[in-house]
């Protein structure tokens with residue numbers, strides 16, 4: 345592990361959060377990343393959708409929205425990197441400030457609003473890395489001023505299905521008005537059917553799996569509807585979860601009342617519980633990706649035991665630096681060995697048995 349980034353972390357923390365993020369991306373683009381990916385213990389590998397993940401710890405969407413640094417992030421040891429959210433046309437996002445550190449709570453609040461360079465820019469970068477090792481997904485969204493949401497997601501699938509190892513349909517950002525309404529069953533069925541046919545037009549053999557990313561703020565009925573839609577639509581997996589608009593009691597930071605999506609430690613328990621519930625509701629029939637508050641091997645392991653085949657993180661990277669990825673993997677391998685699991689796949693859902 346290159347210690348430069350961890351050493352630079354206290355300095356980055358002196359900058360406003362969005363400036364620090366830009367500085368990190370700029371540094372990664374000029375090559376401040378370790379030389380090559382570490383070899384992961386074989387117990388951490390998992391095969392899903394015919395793709396071999398060397399380890400189950402991924403970078404969540406939102407860090408590398410424009411696909412500028414996926415290879416640098418893979419070199420920090422992530423088993424996969426999710427780029428995006430990308431919208432068809434570039435858009436500036438919401439007025440600044442729009443990203444806040446809740447240091448005392450180990451959390452962030454963001455209301456970025458899908459600031460990104462658009463599909464052409466992302467496509468060009470993914471074309472440039474075509475053929476390289478390492479799994480890179482693409483998270484798709486819609487433009488704020490779009491009047492046809494389905495057309496926007498379809499444009500994303502058409503542009504990126506041949507270049508990404510998996511696609512995520514993001515209907516769960518709290519920062520694009522109306523987006524979360526797409527989580528209703530009828531909307532989801534129409535959206536996923538359109539995306540599956542667009543994907544099939546671009547890649548007829550072995551198309552990338554299509555995953556659905558959901559919010560943690562759904563009602564009980566809403567959760568049941570999503571599970572039904574996921575099963576009926578034939579989506580390939582569910583990413584659980586995006587940021588929350590809830591403000592759990594006990595937040596201490598002065599920024600706790602900023603509007604936007606809350607991520608990090610306060611989201612951990614809620615999002616892990618939602619993994620378990622979605623496992624039950626989808627009867628273990630599709631892989632789940634657990635994301636929300638992962639900051640340790642124990643957090644990742646809890647999501648896996650709740651039913652996640654993969655996990656992702658973003659916020660903890662801001663507080664712990666990229667050395668965290670190696671620590672999580674080391675501790676995960678230790679927990680598997682301690683509990684007698686030969687592989688991640690054996691531990692998936694261990695805490696949420698399904699009726700036979």
Ligand SMILES: Cc1cc2nc3c(=O)[nH]c(=O)nc-3n(C[C@H](O)[C@H](O)[C@H](O)COP(=O)(O)O)c2cc1C
Nearest residue numbers: 404405406429454585586607608636637657658659
């Ligand atoms: C600054 C920031 C930007 C984000 N942008 C996106 C995004 O563009 N698309 C998306 O699906 N999720 C986005 N997320 C949500 C994360 O992918 C993740 O679901 C959430 O932060 C919970 O994980 P964490 O607690 O490890 O950060 C963003 C999160 C943060 C903190």
